[in-house]
Amino acid sequence: MKEGPRILIVEDHVGIVDALRLLLEEDGYQVEIWMHGAMVRPLCKPLPDLILLDLLLGGMDGKMLCQQFKGVPTTRHIPVILMSANKHIASIATEVGADAWLLKPFEMETVFALLDQYVGRGMGQVGSLAPPDSGEQGETA
Amino acid sequence: MQEAGNELGTGALTESTISISPLYKEGEGISFQHWLDVLPDALVVVDTTGHITLVNRQGEALFGYTREELVGQPLEMLLPERFRAAHQRHREQYATSPRIRPMGAGLELYGRRKDGSEVPVDISLSPLHFDNVFYGLAAIRDVTEHRRLQELERSARADAEARLELLQLILDELPTSVALVQGEEVRLVLANHAATTLWGTSWKVGQSMQAFLAESGIQFLSPDGAPLSLTSLATVHAVQHKETVRECQEVIRRVDSTITPVLVNAVTLGQRRFQGIATPEQEAEMDSAGPKPVALVVYQDVTERIELERRKDEFIGMASHELRTPITSIKTYIHWLRRKLSKQGDEDSATVLTRIDGQLGQLTRLVGELLDITQMETGSLPWHEETFELDRLVAEIAGDQARTTERHQILREGGGSVQVYADRERVGQVLANLLSNAIKYMSQGGTIVVKQETLPQEVQLAVQDSGIGIPPEKQAQVFERFYRVRSDAHESFPGLGLGLYLCAEIVRRQGGRIWVESQPGVGSTFFFTLPIGSTLSVGKGA
Numbered sequence: 001m002k003e004g005p006r007i008l009i010v011e012d013h014v015g016i017v018d019a020l021r022l023l024l025e026e027d028g029y030q031v032e033i034w035m036h037g038a039m040v041r042p043l044c045k046p047l048p049d050l051i052l053l054d055l056l057l058g059g060m061d062g063k064m065l066c067q068q069f070k071g072v073p074t075t076r077h078i079p080v081i082l083m084s085a086n087k088h089i090a091s092i093a094t095e096v097g098a099d100a101w102l103l104k105p106f107e108m109e110t111v112f113a114l115l116d117q118y119v120g121r122g123m124g125q126v127g128s129l130a131p132p133d134s135g136e137q138g139e140t141a
Numbered sequence: 142m143q144e145a146g147n148e149l150g151t152g153a154l155t156e157s158t159i160s161i162s163p164l165y166k167e168g169e170g171i172s173f174q175h176w177l178d179v180l181p182d183a184l185v186v187v188d189t190t191g192h193i194t195l196v197n198r199q200g201e202a203l204f205g206y207t208r209e210e211l212v213g214q215p216l217e218m219l220l221p222e223r224f225r226a227a228h229q230r231h232r233e234q235y236a237t238s239p240r241i242r243p244m245g246a247g248l249e250l251y252g253r254r255k256d257g258s259e260v261p262v263d264i265s266l267s268p269l270h271f272d273n274v275f276y277g278l279a280a281i282r283d284v285t286e287h288r289r290l291q292e293l294e295r296s297a298r299a300d301a302e303a304r305l306e307l308l309q310l311i312l313d314e315l316p317t318s319v320a321l322v323q324g325e326e327v328r329l330v331l332a333n334h335a336a337t338t339l340w341g342t343s344w345k346v347g348q349s350m351q352a353f354l355a356e357s358g359i360q361f362l363s364p365d366g367a368p369l370s371l372t373s374l375a376t377v378h379a380v381q382h383k384e385t386v387r388e389c390q391e392v393i394r395r396v397d398s399t400i401t402p403v404l405v406n407a408v409t410l411g412q413r414r415f416q417g418i419a420t421p422e423q424e425a426e427m428d429s430a431g432p433k434p435v436a437l438v439v440y441q442d443v444t445e446r447i448e449l450e451r452r453k454d455e456f457i458g459m460a461s462h463e464l465r466t467p468i469t470s471i472k473t474y475i476h477w478l479r480r481k482l483s484k485q486g487d488e489d490s491a492t493v494l495t496r497i498d499g500q501l502g503q504l505t506r507l508v509g510e511l512l513d514i515t516q517m518e519t520g521s522l523p524w525h526e527e528t529f530e531l532d533r534l535v536a537e538i539a540g541d542q543a544r545t546t547e548r549h550q551i552l553r554e555g556g557g558s559v560q561v562y563a564d565r566e567r568v569g570q571v572l573a574n575l576l577s578n579a580i581k582y583m584s585q586g587g588t589i590v591v592k593q594e595t596l597p598q599e600v601q602l603a604v605q606d607s608g609i610g611i612p613p614e615k616q617a618q619v620f621e622r623f624y625r626v627r628s629d630a631h632e633s634f635p636g637l638g639l640g641l642y643l644c645a646e647i648v649r650r651q652g653g654r655i656w657v658e659s660q661p662g663v664g665s666t667f668f669f670t671l672p673i674g675s676t677l678s679v680g681k682g683a
Contacts, residue, residue, distance in 0.1 A: 015470030023477045056462055085465035087523045087566070104462075105469040105505055108476035 004028035005119040008048035010065060011083065012036060020052070023108060029115070040065070043075050049119045052102075052111075055084035055092065063096045070097040079118040100139045183281040186269065187216045191232055194276065203262075203283055205255035216279075221253045236275060239268030244279070249288070252281065261288040309333070318403075318440040320376075322350065323413070324433040327380050329353070339403070339440055341395040350377065358396030366392070379407030379436035393440075402447055403440045410435040454521050457512055464508045468501055475501070499545065506577075510639045514622075517646055524650070529565045531600060531671070532556050532593070538569050539591055542576040548586025551576065555593040559600050561671050563651050568671065571644045571655075575604040575667045578640060582608035582665075599653065599670040607664035616657050620645040644669070 007029045011017050014035070021031045032048065034040060051069060055062040066082065069075045082089060082098040093101040100114055177184055183200035187193055196211045204219055216232070217225040244250065244264035251259045263284050269276040312319050312333035321330040327350035337343045344353045351371055361369040371377055375389035389405040412432040475498050482491040516522040535556065543551045579589045583606050592603040611619060618624050623638040648655040652672045659665035
C-alpha cells in the first residue's frame with residue numbers, strides 16, 4: 001500500500017500537536033512529532049516530505065533549526081513551513097529561508113492548501129477548497 | 142574702635158588745633174565741665190579703687206543717675222549684677238597695663254540704669270595720670286540702635302542660611318538628581334545627594350562641567366550608545382542657549398563602565414547671581430562677570446522604567462503567543478469534529494461548530510486589539526510597510542467580511558488599480574474593522590457599500606452603512622479610546638471600544654485622515670485616506 005507524505009511537526013504545544021496529528025493522520029499523512037529539544041536529531045532516511053516548524057519552542061530555537069535544515073544539502077529541498085503567533089512571521093520566514101509561514105491561529109483549510117501545494121494530497125483527504133488569501137498564511141519570496 | 146580711641150587720645154587737642162580754635166581761650170573759654178558735657182559719648186572716670194570720680198551729662202543721661210548720685214560710688218553699680226565680679230578683676234588688670242583700647246573686644250557689653258534696665262553699650266578705655274595718681278577713663282556709647290540693626294542683619298543672615306539649609310535638605314531627600322549650574326562654562330552652583338550618587342562622585346561647587354567630566358571620567362552617551370559632545374548635552378544647551386530642554390534622553394557612563402539611562406530636564410532660569418551658596422572665593426570667581434545664565438537640571442534615572450518597558454514588551458510577546466496557541470489547537474479540533482459530523486450527515490451540529498469557530502475568530506480579534514493597543518502605547522507596534530495593490534486588499538477584506546454574515550451584502554463602488562506604500566496588514570485591519578462595525582450596527586441586515594476613489598494625492602475609502610447612525614455631538618468621540626456606541630433602545634453591542642481608536646491611530650501613522658459622516662436613524666459613512674503622491678513611483682519598482 002502506498003504510504004502518504006511524511007510530515008515532521010516540530011511544536012511544543014501539546015494541543016496543537018495532538019489536533020494536527022489527528023487531522024493529518026486521518027488524511028493519510030505520516031506524522032512525526034518533535035516536541036522538545038531532546039527529540040532533535042539529524043534528519044535521516046526516510047526524510048520527511050515537509051516540515052511544520054514552530055518558531056518559539058521550549059529548549060529549541062525554531063529559527064536555528066530552520067537554518068540548519070536549509071543549510072545542509074541533503075535536507076535543503078524539504079519545504080519548511082514556519083508557524084508562529086508573531087506578527088513579524090513573514091519577515092522572519094524570509095530571513096531564515098523558510099518556504100512559507102502560518103500565523104497562529106490559522107484555519108485548517110489554509111494548512112491543507114499549503115500541504116497540497118508542497119507535497120500533494122494525503123491518502124484519505126476528501127479534498128478541500130483553497131482558502132482565500134486571508135493574511136494568516138503566505139509564501140516567502 | 143581702636144583707631145578712634147587713638148585719635149581721641151592723640152589728635153583731638155593738638156597745639157595747632159587749640160591755637161586756631163576760638164572755643165579755646167585761657168580763662169574765658171568754654172569751661173572744662175562744659176567740654177565734658179558736650180561730648181557726644183558718656184564719660185566716666187574712676188580712681189584706682191574703682192570709685193567714680195567724674196561723670197559728664199551724657200553719663201547722667203545714659204544711666205539715669207545724677208552726678209551727685211554717682212560720684213564716690215563704685216563703678217560696678219553701672220553694670221548688670223552678673224558682670225560685676227568679673228569686671229572688678231578686669232579693672233584691676235587694666236591698672237597694671239593701662240593703654241587706650243576698646244573694652245571687652247568682641248563681647249556685647251551692657252550697662253545698668255538706675256531703674257534696673259540694661260542698655261547695650263560700647264566702651265573705650267583710656268588711662269589718665271594726674272598728680273601721680275592713676276585714673277581710668279571710660280567713654281561709653283549707647284549702641285541700642287546699632288545692636289538692633291546688627292541683630293536684624295544677623296537674623297536675616299541666619300534666616301537665609303536656615304532657608305538654604307532647608308533647601309539643601311529637601312533637595313537631598315529628593316530621589317531625583319538636581320543640579321544648579323551657571324555661566325558659559327557650566328559651573329556647578331549646587332547639587333543634591335541623588336546627583337552625587339548618580340555621578341558616583343561629587344561635582345565640586347564652582348567647577349566647570351568640562352573639568353568635572355575630565356576629572357571624574359564620566360561620559361554622556363545618546364540612548365544608542367554614541368558618545369555625546371559637551372555642547373550637545375541638555376545641561377550645556379540650556380545654559381549656553383538660555384533654552385529649556387525637556388525629556389532629553391541621555392545615558393551616563395561612569396569611569397567603572399556602569400551606565401544609567403536618564404531623562405534630563407534642563408530649565409533655564411535666565412540671568413541670576415547666587416550668594417551664600419558657594420565659598421566666598423568660589424563666589425568671587427563665579428560672580429566676577431556679574432549675573433550669569435543659570436539652569437536648573439533634573440536628571441531622572443529611568444533604568445527601572447526602561448526595564449519595565451522591556452518586560453512589558455516581553456510579556457506582550459509571550460501573552461500573544463500563549464493566547465493564540467490554544468486557540469489554534471481548538472480551531473484544529475473543531476475542524477476535525479466538523480468534518481466528522483459532516484461525514485455522518487449531522488449538518489446541524491456541524492453548523493454549531495461553525496458558529497463556535499466564528500466566535501473563536503472574534504476572540505482572536507479582541508486579543509489582537511488588546512495586544513495592539515498595548516504595543517501602541519509602548520511604541521512597539523510591529524509595522525511593516527510595503528508596496529501593494531490596494532484594490533486587491535479591498536477585495537480580500539470585503540470577501541472575508543461577507544463570509545461572516547448571511548444578512549448583509551457588501552457592494553463595491555469605484556476601485557481600480559492603485560498601488561500604495563503602507564503596512565498592508567494594518568490597512569486591511571482598518572477596513573475589516575469598519576466593515577465589521579457596519580455589520581454589527583446593522584443588526585437587521587442590509588447592504589454595505591465600500592467606495593474607493595483615487596484622488597490626485599491620496600486614495601479615499603468609504604464604508605457606508607444604513608445602521609443606527611451617530612448623533613453629531615458624538616461623531617468626534619467615536620475615535621476615542623474605550624468609546625462605545627449605544628442605541629436609544631439601549632441595545633448593547635459587543636466590543637472593547639478599541640477598534641475605531643486603533644483605526645484612527647493606524648491611519649494617522651500612515652499619514653492619512655479618518656472621519657465619519659452620519660445621521661441618526663439613517664446610517665453612517667466612515668472615510669479614510671491614504672497618501673499616494675510620493676509612493677506611486679516606489680510602488681512600480683517593487
